[in-house]
Amino acid sequence: MSDTYSNFKEQLLRQLSSQLHGHYFPEEYDYVYDSISEARDRRRGINPMSKEYTERVNRRRLQRGVSALNNEGHAQDGTSVAYAHTRAVELLQQxxxxxxxxxxxxxxxxxxxxxxxxxxxxxxxxxxxxxxxxxxxxxxxxxxxxxxxxxxxxxxxxxxxxxxxxxxxxxxxxxxxxxxxxxxxxxxxx
The missing domain is CATH 1.10.340 (Endonuclease III; domain 1)
Structure with a gap:
C-alpha cells in the first residue's frame, strides 16, 4: 500500500471519526446551543440539561462503555472519542x-x-x-x-x-x- 493511499485513508478516518462522534454522542455538543444563562450555569458547575435527559444520556453512554457526563454536562475524558474512533476503523475496513x-x-x-x-x-x-x-x-x-x-x-x-x-x-x-x-x-x- 502506498504512503499516499495510507494518507488518504487517514484523512477518511479522521473525518469518519468526527462524524461518528457527533452521531453517537450529540450530547457533547449541547453546549453550543446554550443560552447566556445556561453557559453561565455550566461555568459554575451546574448542568442546565434536565435530570431525566442527563440520566437517559448517561445510561446510553455507559451501555457503550463510555464514561458518564460530569456535573457540568461535559465529557469527563476521551472515552467517547476513542469509541467513535474504534467504530470508524471498523467501518472504514468494511x-x-x-x-x-x-x-x-x-x-x-x-x-x-x-x-x-x-x-x-x-x-x-x-x-x-x-x-x-x-x-x-x-x-x-x-x-x-x-x-x-x-x-x-x-x-x-x-x-x-x-x-x-x-x-x-x-x-x-x-x-x-x-x-x-x-x-x-x-x-x-x-
Missing part, C-alpha cells in the same frame, strides 16, 4: 473495497463538471472517474492531485473554475464519509 462507489456518489452529489447528472438521474456519471482516482491514489498520487487531474482529464480544464478544483477534494471527502456513515446508520436501524 467500506474499503467500495471506496470508489462512495467517491462516485460524492461526485454525483457535487457534480463538479456541471453535467446535470442529478437532474437527468445519470447515477453512473462519475463511476469510471472515481475508480481512476482511487487507482491513482493507490499508485502513489496524493488524493487532492488525483481528483483534480482526473476531473481535468475527463472533462477538460475549461469546465472548472479555480475554486471548484481547490475545494473539490475536501467537499468530496466529507460526502464519502457521510455515505459510509449512512450505511452504518441504516444497518443499526434494522
Amino acid at each position: 467500506a474499503e473495497t467500495e471506496l470508489d462507489r462512495h467517491l462516485s456518489a460524492a461526485l454525483y452529489d457535487i457534480d463538479p463538471a456541471r453535467t446535470c447528472c442529478r437532474e437527468n438521474e445519470c447515477e453512473d456519471e462519475y463511476d469510471a472517474i472515481a475508480a481512476a482516482i482511487i487507482a491513482c491514489i493507490r499508485d502513489g498520487e496524493s488524493y487532492p492531485v488525483a481528483i483534480r487531474q482526473q476531473m481535468i482529464l475527463s472533462f477538460g480544464r475549461e469546465h472548472f473554475d479555480h475554486r471548484t478544483l481547490n475545494t473539490l477534494s475536501e467537499a468530496a471527502l466529507k460526502l464519502i464519509t457521510r455515505s459510509i456513515c449512512q450505511v452504518l446508520i441504516q444497518s443499526e436501524d434494522v
Whole structure:
C-alpha cells in the first residue's frame, strides 16, 4: 500500500471519526446551543440539561462503555472519542473495497463538471472517474492531485473554475464519509 493511499485513508478516518462522534454522542455538543444563562450555569458547575435527559444520556453512554457526563454536562475524558474512533476503523475496513462507489456518489452529489447528472438521474456519471482516482491514489498520487487531474482529464480544464478544483477534494471527502456513515446508520436501524 502506498504512503499516499495510507494518507488518504487517514484523512477518511479522521473525518469518519468526527462524524461518528457527533452521531453517537450529540450530547457533547449541547453546549453550543446554550443560552447566556445556561453557559453561565455550566461555568459554575451546574448542568442546565434536565435530570431525566442527563440520566437517559448517561445510561446510553455507559451501555457503550463510555464514561458518564460530569456535573457540568461535559465529557469527563476521551472515552467517547476513542469509541467513535474504534467504530470508524471498523467501518472504514468494511467500506474499503467500495471506496470508489462512495467517491462516485460524492461526485454525483457535487457534480463538479456541471453535467446535470442529478437532474437527468445519470447515477453512473462519475463511476469510471472515481475508480481512476482511487487507482491513482493507490499508485502513489496524493488524493487532492488525483481528483483534480482526473476531473481535468475527463472533462477538460475549461469546465472548472479555480475554486471548484481547490475545494473539490475536501467537499468530496466529507460526502464519502457521510455515505459510509449512512450505511452504518441504516444497518443499526434494522
